[in-house]
Amino acid sequence: MCDERTRLLHKLQAEDFAVYEAVLYLDGHPDCRHALAYYNRHREIAARLRAEYEKKYGPLTNNSACEDAHWAWIDGPFPWEKEAN
DSSP, rough: OHHHHHHHHHHHHHHHHHHHHHHHHHHHHHHHHHHHHHHHHHHHHHHHHHHHHHHHHSSSSGGGGGSSSSSSSGOOOTTTSSSGO
């Protein structure tokens, strides 16, 4: 019983996890071209999903909360609050 917002957030979390795991692997295998390609592909997907989520539902972090005329971070609910999910 997930809504669109929850599904999008779960997709983003999965991509962020893939990116993080690829970083850990690349730390030990910096010359692995396959891992680097995997990292770049999932980083791009995560960035695209993050932009889509933030456009529809607002900022996920304070790094993307500042607009020229408004501090959007306080417009909640925050992603971790029950009302947001």
